[in-house]
Amino acid sequence: MTSTADAPRSPGRPRSIRADEAIIEATLDLLAEGSTIEALSIEAIATRAGVGKATIYRRWAGKDALLLDALRRLKGVMAQPAGHSVRDDLVLLVGAIGKNVDPRAAKIMPCLAPAVNRSADQFQLYQNIISPRRQLMREVLRRGIDEGVLRADIDVEVTMALLTGPMLIQRVLQWNPDLDEQSLPERVVDAVLEGIQAR
Amino acid sequence: MTSTADAPRSPGRPRSIRADEAIIEATLDLLAEGSTIEALSIEAIATRAGVGKATIYRRWAGKDALLLDALRRLKGVMAQPAGHSVRDDLVLLVGAIGKNVDPRAAKIMPCLAPAVNRSADQFQLYQNIISPRRQLMREVLRRGIDEGVLRADIDVEVTMALLTGPMLIQRVLQWNPDLDEQSLPERVVDAVLEGIQAR
């Protein structure tokens, strides 16, 4: 994206902020409507945004750069654990997985799975989005250990995968159609807490 | 795919089996090399297979039909749990998730994530592949309950998601680069068995 901050000098007409927004919005809309990443064309975006193709090329080098910016815009706010009960905080965090303020996110997320393995940029973007959320969960788990609610010998990283995995495969991959997504966060957290072994 | 069995009548030259194989192989190769499903073109497949386009169109109605057949060919054999220890069987099954006899499968799997949410056919194909594997795990869990190794009040479906999810997000989405994939099956199974709660 072009720099916006350090440009006190502007001899001619400034770039339209509305065009910026319209282009990004059009991109996300088209993706959410079912277009695949690579079926997405600059021409379609321009038409949808009510913008000339040149206006897009003036701002981004190509489709990849535009997509990177558009997806960055999508990530939204993170859930904030209350900090009272470890169990409740975990339920909150697990429930927030794959959920987003922007409803388009749910449709777009699965499209990223192939991109993540193909482009280092996309992989980095993906990690940038999820790693602070992982950190949040990590802190809750550490707090649980400190408070003595969780065992001290657990592997925190594996536990995060344990909590995150079921939710993610259900939301993104529709892994098991018979599984009720609504109550899943609670049930996952409780199962992980208690274990399934007889004792 | 055209029928091959009930064709005792064949007035002319029979279809080449080598062409069949070459086309399927070329399709899987191209996918494994990083082509996305929709970037895949019949022309590219034909060239790669050393085959005329007409030869492909003579066998399949279009790209979708060909892909369906190609992916069917990919799924490979299921792991067979030994039936001695519930824990060991679970480790085996969890370790088999996303692992395939065909090394190309690992590269191709992530490409299916978007397709699953877009086409009912692809979703069905995907479910057809994984639901027998889910069944296998379900049986091991039920056996564990019967044998008294596992608690009787666990939710079997949630437990399957618990075991499968971490492995799947790691193998398919590279969820956490710091997580060691090699030892993950064991660690996931043990964590799920024991739970993380202090007691």
Add this chain to the structure above:
DNA sequence: GCGTTACGAGTCTGACCCGTATCGTATTTC
């Protein structure tokens, strides 16, 4: 008002692809 830059809209060239058709040739049955 003048130079500068952005704007939406459109054009143009060169790719690439689909799906069909047509080559000359090869392989089968009768």
Add this chain to the structure above:
DNA sequence: GAAATACGATACGGGTCAGACTCGTAACGC
């Protein structure tokens, strides 16, 4: 050997798209 069907190769019309370009117009600083 004749009819039938397959083969690889290639050509075709029709389509989409990338990017660079051109319009006439609009918004800014001086």
